[in-house]
Amino acid sequence: MSLNELINAFVNLEEERVLNIVKGLLREGRDPSEILDACRRAATLIGEKFERGEYFLSELVFAGEIFNGVMKIVLPELKKEVRPAGTIVLGTAQGDIHDIGKNIFKAFAEAAGFKVIDLGVDVPPERFVEAVRNHNPDIVGMSGLLTISYESMKRTIEALKEAGLRDRVKVIIGGGRVDEYVKRYTGADEWADNAMLGVKKCREIMGLGG
Numbered sequence: 001m002s003l004n005e006l007i008n009a010f011v012n013l014e015e016e017r018v019l020n021i022v023k024g025l026l027r028e029g030r031d032p033s034e035i036l037d038a039c040r041r042a043a044t045l046i047g048e049k050f051e052r053g054e055y056f057l058s059e060l061v062f063a064g065e066i067f068n069g070v071m072k073i074v075l076p077e078l079k080k081e082v083r084p085a086g087t088i089v090l091g092t093a094q095g096d097i098h099d100i101g102k103n104i105f106k107a108f109a110e111a112a113g114f115k116v117i118d119l120g121v122d123v124p125p126e127r128f129v130e131a132v133r134n135h136n137p138d139i140v141g142m143s144g145l146l147t148i149s150y151e152s153m154k155r156t157i158e159a160l161k162e163a164g165l166r167d168r169v170k171v172i173i174g175g176g177r178v179d180e181y182v183k184r185y186t187g188a189d190e191w192a193d194n195a196m197l198g199v200k201k202c203r204e205i206m207g208l209g210g
């Protein structure tokens, strides 16, 4: 069984085949993060089909369901670090309900020893501010897949500044299309377009080795 077979089955939305291949790959000893990354590549291809008008919203919804099915099988396989690493307040930026990537980052961060306070999706700036006040985290993580999410991320960081909390936390943003430019635009400290890199950056923020 190969990752390419997995990607093909996923892009064709063959749910049962996808889940069987995933189970097979795990049995063969494949790294869970490689499996999730292959699924992410498949989701990107599905997004491109959607843009070209070959797939519709119903296919996006179905792709999300398949991804959640994969996560149910794969995430429990992550190896857990027991030493506490720090606290992260995490949420998907206002206006955006994509949460698959956020949930993967959460699972990876927890496996690396972080305590994660998950605010869910479509989180307005004031809820981030409130959570930072209440939980005193080391890091704020924001996820966003829509172009409009960058605006919400920027507003959230401004709201943290206005509340006098910006200097107390580091902000990391994530999601398929974030990059150095989006980081600068929003005023974040770090960015990551995959969960492993995101966790590595959070560990660096905490002064822990990669």
Ligand code: B12
Pocket (backbone or CB within 6 Å): 039, 040, 043, 044, 045, 046, 047, 048, 050, 051, 057, 060, 061, 062, 063, 064, 067, 095, 096, 097, 098, 099, 100, 101, 102, 104, 105, 140, 141, 142, 143, 144, 145, 146, 147, 148, 172, 173, 174, 175, 176, 177, 191, 192, 193, 194, 195, 196, 198, 199
């Ligand atoms: C599945 C999907 C959906 C599902 C979401 C289900 C769910 N529960 O999340 C549903 C059907 C609901 C959906 C809805 C919509 N979607 Co949609 N969707 C997708 C799709 C196909 C896959 C997204 C995904 O889950 N990827 C897999 C995950 C694992 O990848 P990821 O999110 O990048 O996460 C990884 C990293 O980025 C990182 N990460 C993620 N978050 C964080 C956070 C932190 C702090 C860190 C450090 C790291 C990190 O770790 C993850 C693992 O490595 C994408 C296509 C694409 N190219 O991504 C379109 C896409 C994002 N959607 C799109 C659109 C347009 C929409 C809709 C507007 C469609 C519509 N007409 O209604 C709505 C928007 C609803 C809203 N208000 O949010 C566009 C966005 C275009 C744009 N530039 O704005 C895309 C790009 C499709 C496309 N090519 O046109 N969608």
